[in-house]
Amino acid sequence: MLKKLFQAFRPPQSPNLPDPDAELALGALLVRIAQSDRAYLVEEISLIDRILARLYGHNALEAAKVRATCEKLHAAAPETDTFGRLIRETTGLEERLAALDALWEVVLADNREHEGEIEIVNDACKAMGLSVIDNKRARARARSKLDTQPVPQGDA
Template sequence: MLKKFFQAFRPSETPALPDPDAELALGALLVRVAQSDREYQLEEISLIDRILARLYQHNAIEAAKVRATCEKLHAAAPETDTFGRLIRETTGLEERLAAMDALWEVVLADGNEHAGEVTIVEEARKAMGLSYADSQKARARAVEKFSGTAEES
């Protein structure tokens, strides 16, 4: 009886998720990386919002809404390589390299590289058609960005 009572307050259908484009695919990958260590921290959430705002010219509220959609896409999501292929097929090299930079930023946001995070980045790299050297350069830029931030603090 109580179950029926609570069901009355729930929507009968879950809203349909949008078909992912390159932005939603990257956002879902960023969320996937951040959640892969089972510690989805505020710093990672804030960083994802800032990355989405920076790459797609969103204000803070728009970026947070996009990230929320990406969290849902990730939860219902296809495999990592599906998102990566979508990015490869719909963007140019410069955008794919920016996506790789963003993935490494999220990996390094908490100061630890977890094996699961690196595995996701590696799968995404291959699917996006980027080389191992591209990934290592992106990682180095992310390390430099965080070490520069640490020195400024």
């Protein structure tokens, strides 16, 4: 059913897009969040690649290729809840919680929470079958991870 839904929304000129699975759905959500504030920063792209590598065991090149596919899928795909439902229907609770953590990591990557980004995470959380409490905990885990990362030193 989800395959047909994606095909209905997919533009006819993009036949090279694969049918999304949980990995591509999460990647597309990560890209959607990163692009939602109209500033798709190198730091966000790099973070998405690291998240895809961490969660799915990719090397840097493989993660970048997956992200590039996710960028195309995001551009051609329907609503956020469709990706969330696909993740809910194809993964277990631990994987969905890890996906939610990853979404918050991208939201917090620039140390600013934009309203559009938060809306995407909230919609995805609900579609993944996770609770408001799960969402708050994921945000806190992502914030904690960000707070413990070393601050890059500038060229002095």
